[in-house]
Amino acid sequence: MTSTTLAAVPAASPEAGFAARRRRKLLVAAAVFAAIAALPYGITDVYLQNVLILTLMYAAVSQSWNILGGYCGQISLGHALYFGLGAYATSVLFVTYGIIPWGGMLVGGVLSALVALALGWPCFRLAGHYFSIATIVIAEIGLLLVHNWDFVGGAMGIQWPFNPDSWWTLQFARDKVPYVHFALGLFVVVWFVTYLIEDSRWGYWWRAVKDDAQAAESLGVEVFRSKMAAAAVSAFFTAIGGGFYAAYVSYIDPESVMSFRFSLLFALPAVLGGIGTLWGALVGAAILIPLTEISRSYLGGTGSGIDLMLYGVLVMAIALARPEGILSLFRRTRTARNQEATP
Amino acid sequence: MTAQALAQVLASGLLMGLIYALIAVGLSLIFGLMDVVNFAHGEFLMLAMYAAFGLVLLTHLDPIVLMPVVVALLFVLGGCAYLGVVRFAMRAKANQGMVQIFATFGLAILLQGAAQYAFGTDYRNVPGSWLGGRTLDVGGVFLPWPQIFGAVVSLAAFGGLHLLMSRTDFGRALEATREDQGAVALVGIDRNRVFALGWGLGAALVGLAGAVLAVFYYIHPQVGASFALIAYVTVALGGFGSVVGALVAGVVVGLVEAFTAVILPPAMKSVGVYALYLAVVFVRPQGLFGRL
Numbered sequence: 001m002t003s004t005t006l007a008a009v010p011a012a013s014p015e016a017g018f019a020a021r022r023r024r025k026l027l028v029a030a031a032v033f034a035a036i037a038a039l040p041y042g043i044t045d046v047y048l049q050n051v052l053i054l055t056l057m058y059a060a061v062s063q064s065w066n067i068l069g070g071y072c073g074q075i076s077l078g079h080a081l082y083f084g085l086g087a088y089a090t091s092v093l094f095v096t097y098g099i100i101p102w103g104g105m106l107v108g109g110v111l112s113a114l115v116a117l118a119l120g121w122p123c124f125r126l127a128g129h130y131f132s133i134a135t136i137v138i139a140e141i142g143l144l145l146v147h148n149w150d151f152v153g154g155a156m157g158i159q160w161p162f163n164p165d166s167w168w169t170l171q172f173a174r175d176k177v178p179y180v181h182f183a184l185g186l187f188v189v190v191w192f193v194t195y196l197i198e199d200s201r202w203g204y205w206w207r208a209v210k211d212d213a214q215a216a217e218s219l220g221v222e223v224f225r226s227k228m229a230a231a232a233v234s235a236f237f238t239a240i241g242g243g244f245y246a247a248y249v250s251y252i253d254p255e256s257v258m259s260f261r262f263s264l265l266f267a268l269p270a271v272l273g274g275i276g277t278l279w280g281a282l283v284g285a286a287i288l289i290p291l292t293e294i295s296r297s298y299l300g301g302t303g304s305g306i307d308l309m310l311y312g313v314l315v316m317a318i319a320l321a322r323p324e325g326i327l328s329l330f331r332r333t334r335t336a337r338n339q340e341a342t343p
Numbered sequence: 344m345t346a347q348a349l350a351q352v353l354a355s356g357l358l359m360g361l362i363y364a365l366i367a368v369g370l371s372l373i374f375g376l377m378d379v380v381n382f383a384h385g386e387f388l389m390l391a392m393y394a395a396f397g398l399v400l401l402t403h404l405d406p407i408v409l410m411p412v413v414v415a416l417l418f419v420l421g422g423c424a425y426l427g428v429v430r431f432a433m434r435a436k437a438n439q440g441m442v443q444i445f446a447t448f449g450l451a452i453l454l455q456g457a458a459q460y461a462f463g464t465d466y467r468n469v470p471g472s473w474l475g476g477r478t479l480d481v482g483g484v485f486l487p488w489p490q491i492f493g494a495v496v497s498l499a500a501f502g503g504l505h506l507l508m509s510r511t512d513f514g515r516a517l518e519a520t521r522e523d524q525g526a527v528a529l530v531g532i533d534r535n536r537v538f539a540l541g542w543g544l545g546a547a548l549v550g551l552a553g554a555v556l557a558v559f560y561y562i563h564p565q566v567g568a569s570f571a572l573i574a575y576v577t578v579a580l581g582g583f584g585s586v587v588g589a590l591v592a593g594v595v596v597g598l599v600e601a602f603t604a605v606i607l608p609p610a611m612k613s614v615g616v617y618a619l620y621l622a623v624v625f626v627r628p629q630g631l632f633g634r635l
Contacts, residue, residue, distance in 0.1 A: 075440060122625045128440070129380050130628055133579045137617045140572060144614050260572070264448055271441045305564070308456025316428060316449030323435035323442045
């Protein structure tokens with residue numbers, strides 16, 4: 001991977017070619033997003049629209065995870081903490097104080113970024129499995145605290161009041177199309193931030209940290225600050241995803257937004273789609289979420305466990321068959337080309 | 344707190360701690376051998392508990408008599424998990440860490456689904472062990488016999504593991520493979536076979552824990568998850584790969600949990616454990632007995 005960072009610079013030497021490639025990426029993205037935005041007008045079935053919303057939400061959150069886990073290489077298995085923080089900040093501010101969800105999400109996002117910075121300070125001293133286990137444990141502490149904190153509803157959770165349909169409160173009782181567009185908008189923003197970062201100084205730093213933190217440090221990369229920045233951006237958008245989820249389902253409780261399972265589910269689409277890539281999270285979510293939702297409703301109705309078995313086999317199969325992610329089936333990455341060139 | 348209450352908390356914490364150590368040691372062993380964290384470890388425990396439950400229903404024997412059968416079943420399961428899944432995950436050329444996490448996570452979901460399919464989602468109890476429900480009264484300190492039994496089994500297992508590692512050819516092969524995976528091939532040790540047996544041994548140990556736990560703990564498809572988290576914390580606290588670390592950390596976790604339950608509401612009893620774990624790794628990132 002180190003070769004990516006090195007090779008990218010000479011490859012860009014005809015500055016125009018580089019800019020053209022960047023422009024083409026944007027055009028492709030615009031076309032894809034326009035197509036997705038039109039989808040709910042073609043798919044009018046409410047159940048399928050629900051699947052689409054969840055897919056886009058998971059894609060957005062997973063792409064946020066990807067910023068820290070994929071680009072910077074810090075495998076967090078505790079992102080449910082930030083998702084839960086966003087969901088709870090949005091819900092408490094709206095239900096208790098009447099602050100509209102847009103404000104709540106922003107507060108939740110900023111709060112999560114601050115928490116990520118505060119936690120990053122001790123956690124980024126840990127490496128590998130020790131870092132991952134620490135993130136699991138911290139998220140679990142958060143879950144236990146919320147569980148036993150009556151002000152935020154404790155184990156009972158928070159129920160949103162019913163209001164007339166409005167973009168202001170992000171509440172739509174019957175129409176699901178606005179939710180599709182909000183979830184898509186969130187993904188577009190996260191995608192665009194990733195796109196901007198990818199070729200910025202931060203992007204190169206993060207990939208250098210991921211490949212070999214010590215080598216990067218010796219070359220003058222500010223490793224610790226790189227990790228902190230990635231964690232803050234990642235946590236911010238994960239929390240906004242959580243706030244959206246709360247608005248969408250109108251009811252949250254600790255288990256449904258903060259349990260360990262979600263931390264893995266947020267990492268999964270990016271990993272299976274293609275870790276550290278622009279489109280991996282969306283591709284992964286577009287395969288995983290519909291399969292989960294549809295197999296759950298057709299096979300899991302009686303709690304038979306067949307849906308879980310299918311899901312488990314699918315996750316294992318993709319992980320083992322395509323370690324580089326599904327995207328690698330369709331195109332050879334710069335890394336792959338470089339690896340072929342240098343035996 | 345009276346002396347008697349203190350003794351009670353200490354004793355229950357110690358007993359449960361030894362059982363936690365037994366749950367965690369298999370995870371630590373596998374990690375030490377090949378740098379893989381098994382995210383299906385809790386599900387191995389859950390299946391062992393169901394195996395005990397199913398065998399009792401089938402044979403009407405005491406679960407304690409059936410323990411060796413559960414251990415043997417889990418040994419086979421562990422070997423199969425390595426040969427069927429983990430072996431391929433280790434061959435991954437890219438993202439090896441993530442592939443290992445999600446290959447074993449996928450296995451965990453599969454096993455949960457299988458348990459749900461076979462036994463349903465109801466909470467189960469293993470009926471009628473002669474240990475069940477009995478307590479030992481030591482000067483006003485009450486100790487449940489199933490936990491005492493579990494603690495004794497755990498200590499015996501650690502003793503046996505020590506002998507196995509130090510006195511047998513397999514133990515030496517395990518230790519050698521852990522030291523240098525490449526070099527063992529040169530002296531004629533089949534690395535794959537050692538790994539498969541190592542996974543068998545790790546699973547057998549958690550199987551033993553499951554058989555012990557089944558006597559006094561309710562069983563359901565998600566039961567593994569809560570114990571798995573304690574096991575990860577125990578292993579990370581003791582130091583990944585360290586057997587002694589797992590034993591010491593298990594006891595520490597049991598004691599801290601018991602004392603936290605006195606101070607905080609019982610639902611928060613794990614908070615003390617997690618806080619202690621974080622405090623330790625922030626000061627000593629490799630855990631108590633780990634090597635960096």
